[in-house]
Amino acid sequence: MQLQEVIAFDKHSYMNTFGDRLPVMFTHGRGMSLYTEEGKEYKDFFAGIAVSALGHAHPILTKALHAQVDKLLHTSSLYYIEAQAKLAKTLTDRTVADKVFFCNSGAEANEGAIKLAKIYHYKKGDGKTDIITANRSFHGRTLATVSATGQEKYQKPYAPLMPGFSHVPINDIAAFQAAVTPKTAAVILEPIQGESGVHVLTDEYLQAVRDICTKNDILLIFDEVQTGMGRTGKLFAYMHTPVLPDIFTSAKALGGGVPIGAVCAQDFVAKAFSPGDHGGTFGGNPLACTAGLAVFEAFDKEGLVENAAEMGTYFQTCLSAIAPVRGRGLMLGVAFPGRAKEIAGALFAHGYLVGAVGDDTLRILPPLIVTKEDIDLFVKELKEIL
Ligand SMILES: *Cc1c(COP(=O)(O)O)cnc(C)c1O
Numbered sequence: 001m002q003l004q005e006v007i008a009f010d011k012h013s014y015m016n017t018f019g020d021r022l023p024v025m026f027t028h029g030r031g032m033s034l035y036t037e038e039g040k041e042y043k044d045f046f047a048g049i050a051v052s053a054l055g056h057a058h059p060i061l062t063k064a065l066h067a068q069v070d071k072l073l074h075t076s077s078l079y080y081i082e083a084q085a086k087l088a089k090t091l092t093d094r095t096v097a098d099k100v101f102f103c104n105s106g107a108e109a110n111e112g113a114i115k116l117a118k119i120y121h122y123k124k125g126d127g128k129t130d131i132i133t134a135n136r137s138f139h140g141r142t143l144a145t146v147s148a149t150g151q152e153k154y155q156k157p158y159a160p161l162m163p164g165f166s167h168v169p170i171n172d173i174a175a176f177q178a179a180v181t182p183k184t185a186a187v188i189l190e191p192i193q194g195e196s197g198v199h200v201l202t203d204e205y206l207q208a209v210r211d212i213c214t215k216n217d218i219l220l221i222f223d224e225v226q227t228g229m230g231r232t233g234k235l236f237a238y239m240h241t242p243v244l245p246d247i248f249t250s251a252k253a254l255g256g257g258v259p260i261g262a263v264c265a266q267d268f269v270a271k272a273f274s275p276g277d278h279g280g281t282f283g284g285n286p287l288a289c290t291a292g293l294a295v296f297e298a299f300d301k302e303g304l305v306e307n308a309a310e311m312g313t314y315f316q317t318c319l320s321a322i323a324p325v326r327g328r329g330l331m332l333g334v335a336f337p338g339r340a341k342e343i344a345g346a347l348f349a350h351g352y353l354v355g356a357v358g359d360d361t362l363r364i365l366p367p368l369i370v371t372k373e374d375i376d377l378f379v380k381e382l383k384e385i386l
Contacts, residue, residue: 003023003024003025003036006025007023022348024036024042024348025037026042028056028057029044029055029056029057030055030056030057031055031056031057031058031367031369032044032055032056032366032367032369032370032371032374033056034056034353040351041351042348042351042352042353043351043352043353043374043377043378044056044353044366044367045352045353045354045364045365045366045370045378046353046354046355046363046364046365046366047253047365047366047367048257049252049355049365050194050226050231050252050253050331050365051252051253051256051257052253052256052257052367053229053230053231053253053256053295053299053304053367053368054256054295054298054304054367054368054369055367055369056367058256058298058369060294060297060298060301061256061257061291061294061295061298063294064290064291064293064294064297065258065287065290065291065294067290068083068286068287068290069287071286072286073285073286073287074282074285074286074287075285075286076281076285077279077280077283077284081284081285081286081289082286083286083289083290083292083293084102084284084285084286084289086289086293087100087102087284087289087292087293087296088100088102088284090292090293090296091250091262091264092264094235095235095236095248095264096238096244096245096248096266097248097264097265097266097270098265098266098267098270099264099265099266099267099270099271100262100263100264100265101262101263101273101278101283101284102260102261102262102280102283102284102288102289103260103261103262103263103280103282103283103284104259104260104261104280104282104283104288105140105251105259105261106139106140106223106225106226106249106251106252106261107139107140107141107142107145107261108140108142108251108261108280108283109225109249109250109251109261109262109263110139110140110144110145110148110188110223110225110249111140111142111144111145112249112261112263112278113188113221113223113247113248113249113263113265114131114144114145114148114186114188115277115278116247116263116265116269116270116272116273116278117131117185117186117219117221117247117269118185118186119272119273119277120185120219120269120272121185122272123272126217127182127183128182128183128184128185128217128218129164129183129185130164130165130166130181130183130184130185131148131164131165131166131184131185131186131187131188132165132166132167132168132176132179132180132184132186132187132188133148133149133150133165133166133167133168133187133188133189134150134167134168134169134170134189134190134193134201135150135151135167135168135169135170136150136151136170136193136196136197136199137149137150137151137167137188137189137190137193137196137223138151138154138190138193138194138195138196139188139190139223140225141154143158143161143162144162146158146161147161147162147163147165148165148188150167151196164183164185166179170189170193170199170201170205171201171202171205172205173204173205173208173209176205176208176209176212177212180212180216180218184216184218185218185219186218186219186220186221186247187209187213187218187219187220187221188221188222188223189201189206189209189220189221189222189223190222190223190224190225190226190227191206191222191224191227191232191237191238191240191241192226192227192232192237192327192328192331194226194227194331194363195226195357196357197326197333197357197358197360197361197363198326198327198331198332198333198357198361198363199326199333200326200327200328203240203241203242203243206238206241206243207241207242207243209243210243210244213246219246219247219269220243220245220246220247221245221246221247221248221249222236222237222238222245222247222248222249223248223249224236224237224238224248224249224250225249225250225251225252225261226252226331227331228248228250228252228253228254229250229252229253229254229295230253230299230304230305230308230329230368231253231308231329231330231331231365231368232308232312232327232328232329232330232331233305233306233308233309233310233312233313233328233329233330234305234309234329235305236248236250237328240328244266246265246266246268246269247263247264247265247266247269248264248265249261249262249263249264250262250264253295253368254292254295255288255291255292255295256291256292256294256295256298257291258287258288258291258292259288260284260288260289260291260292261283299368302369304368304369305368307368307369307370308329308330308368309329311330311366311370311371311372311375312327312328312329312330312331312332314372314375315330315332315364315366315370315375315379316332318375318376318379319332319334319364319379319382322334322379322382322383322386323335323336326361330364330365330366330368330370331365332363332364332365333357333361333362333363333364334361334362334364335360335361336360336361336362337359337360338359338360339359340356340357340358340359340360340361340362341356341359343356343362343382343385343386344356344362346385347381347382347385350381350385352378352381
């Protein structure tokens with residue numbers, strides 16, 4: 001089908017939640033590149049919103065998926081699943097988590113984390129039900145995660161929201177302390193806020209929040225849906241700090257493009273879930289978990305988390321010479337007040353995919369396979385555009 005026909009079908013039959021998309025349709029990809037049917041190449045510096053950590057058509061991932069598709073797609077969690085057990089073991093071996101639960105998206109992972117925090121306090125019988133999150137946070141599109149998200153634009157049409165959520169400004173320890181009540185059950189934070197424009201929470205703030213949580217039996221939940229899986233130069237962003245979360249969530253890059261999410265928790269919290277307390281039909285199915293295992297295999301064989309750290313530092317240095325940069329590793333926001341949309345549009349016209357947050361921030365999230373040469377070409381193009 002030609003692009004114009006696809007657009008006509010879309011306008012006719014697809015719910016208009018995304019508005020006018022960029023007028024392009026990709027039919028295949030390889031490495032850093034996406035291609036249209038006519039063979040026009042775009043360098044992907046957005047990775048499908050921080051999903052395609054291995055780039056496109058990575059041989060380790062495609063080979064593993066081909067083999068699994070030929071054998072088995074789905075069985076349900078009524079039965080034991082080898083890939084599910086192995087991926088859970090991989091995540092617990094490499095993180096502070098002792099137990100993992102798989103679902104299908106970031107919102108669903110955060111939804112699971114909220115339920116786990118609530119049932120932990122319910123079973124203790126301490127009456128704690130409330131949750132603190134940050135202003136400008138983003139935690140997903142389900143009703144509970146919209147309630148958690150500290151942005152009015154996502155909440156307003158869906159009132160009344162789930163009760164018990166309050167929101168605080170980031171990096172303000174006094175404001176956090178003031179928001180804590182005897183009913184506070186948990187706090188949810190993105191170590192680096194992604195969707196709202198790459199805002200970094202300081203180590204000092206995270207440590208202070210950790211201390212207040214520990215003192216008051218409040219669960220500390222990190223939403224690592226975007227910061228996780230190597231993007232910041234460590235497997236999860238909390239690993240840059242001395243702070244350990246009680247629960248953290250993952251999704252986006254975890255399946256390298258195959259939908260999967262994870263709720264990851266320390267044992268003392270995880271054991272609040274008893275049989276029947278939570279579940280899901282698709283979560284952790286053989287295909288999705290095979291994808292997750294292949295992502296870890298590629299990370300290890302190709303040193304991709306280390307590459308994210310190195311290339312992130314290099315990229316940040318190059319960009320800092322042009323405009324102020326926020327972020328860590330390959331999760332970068334560049335400040336172009338009043339010009340971000342125009343610059344993103346010009347990059348698109350020159351065959352580069354990036355994001356823009358409002359009109360002030362260019363958002364750059366390349367695959368973890370990005371090389372120095374890719375970055376040099378991008379920076380050269382950006383300079384020419386400016
Ligand atoms: C993208 C994102 C989510 C939501 O993930 P979905 O897979 O779209 O449901 C939640 N939290 C953060 C930090 C995200 O970046």
